[in-house]
Structure formats: C-alpha cells, structure tokens
Amino acid sequence: MTSSPRKNRKSKPRASLRQIYRRLLAAHGPQHWWPGGSRFEIMVGAVLTQNTAWTNVERAVANLKRAKALSPPAILRASPKRLAGWLRPSGYFNVKAKRLKAMCHWLVEQGGVRSLARLNTHDLRAGLLSVNGIGPETADDIVLYAFERPVFVIDAYTRRIFARLGHIRGDEGYETLRHLFENILGPDVPVFNEYHALIVAHGKDICRVKPRCAECALARSCPGAVK
DNA sequence: ACCCAGGGTCATA
C-alpha cells in the first residue's frame, strides 16, 4: 500500500504552528490579553467567562467593583444571593457564585495571591484544579495570564482549528494537546499568551467548520478554505 | 425563533 491510513488529504502543505501564529499575529495584531488589572481580577474573570461572552463578564465585574466586592474577603462575606445578583449578567450566576466562593476560600487558605505567586507552576496548577468549578482551561487561563507561567491553554477553538488543519485528530485528551503545543512552541509565555488570545478572539473567523472556512489569515493553508 | 459564547460538574451506563 502506498497510501497511509490517514485521511484522504492530498499531500497537504501544512503550515507549522509557528507559521500559523505569525499569520494570525500579522493579520490581527496583538490582543493585549488578559484585559483587566490585578491577578485576582483575572482569576475572577477566568471563572466568569466559562462558556460566556466576555462582554457579559465585564458587566458582572463592573457590578463587583461598584459594590466594592472585588476581593476575596468581600466575596466570602457576601451572601450567595447577593453575590449571584452581582454576577447575573455573566450567566450561570448561581453556579458561578459558588465557584467564586470556592476559589476565594482556597485562595485565602493558601495565604493569598502573593503566596500563590511563590508556588511552582505544577503546584499552582494542581491547586487550582483542586477547586470545585475550576477545570483545566480555567486553571490554565489563570496560570498563564495571571501568573505568567508557560502553559498553553487548550480550548474548543484550538481543537477545531488544528484538527481541521490536520495537525491533530481532535479527540486527544487535554493534557496531550497542551504538552504537544508546549513542546513545539515553548516554553514561551509571550507566545502562549498571544497565540491563545488570537485563537479565541478570532476563532470564529479562522477555518470555521460551519458553514465552512471564512476569509481569514489561514484561508490559503486551510483544506476547507473557500477558493 | 434559533444559535452561540474565552467550561465544568455530576449522574448514569
């Protein structure tokens, strides 16, 4: 057999992960992530943005600021009802109120944000993952954007886009993909930061599966690109 | 009237 068991993709001239990164950056420019100020605010935003549009998160964060509740003690002190009320615009407000409290509880228990910054990357990540409501993507958002550690964040867009481009199957486990990207690209905090931001901010325009590829920086290299 | 967005948990088989 001359043909490999791979999918019938005709001698694809695949762009490397770095080339794709360069094209995205050239096309869209720096994204300046993570929006927002303090490490704690980034942590809060990471939880609130779970399956939620960022504009909705901004309203919730604004509510917290207006109520002077954007701090671990204030969030722990607030009643679930009141906290959920502030979070309402970000959706899933009851669930997210519980998750924010859980995160703050752990954070205070660890001695505060300053103490977290002293943990090595592995322990920081493991600690975050031990909090109910913080999964791999949220944990890595925090580790990368709040604590500037070299972890590559894997999200649904990353899977879709790079599966479509033929770099991965798409059904690999989270850790498998994270290590794959980290080994090829890293460790490089600025690149990890910008790459994930570009993917998320412009994912809808990048090699979209439905209905098909849109015009984008990758259109030429995408097998499903229109024209 | 749908579909989607910067996911994660829990119950079930």
Added chain:
DNA sequence: TATGACCATGGG
C-alpha cells in the same frame, strides 16, 4: 471512559 443533563444571560 464516555455520553447527557444542567447551569442562564445577552448579542447576532
């Protein structure tokens, strides 16, 4: 291990 139900607002 792998699905499915559930959480809920706001914009297109």
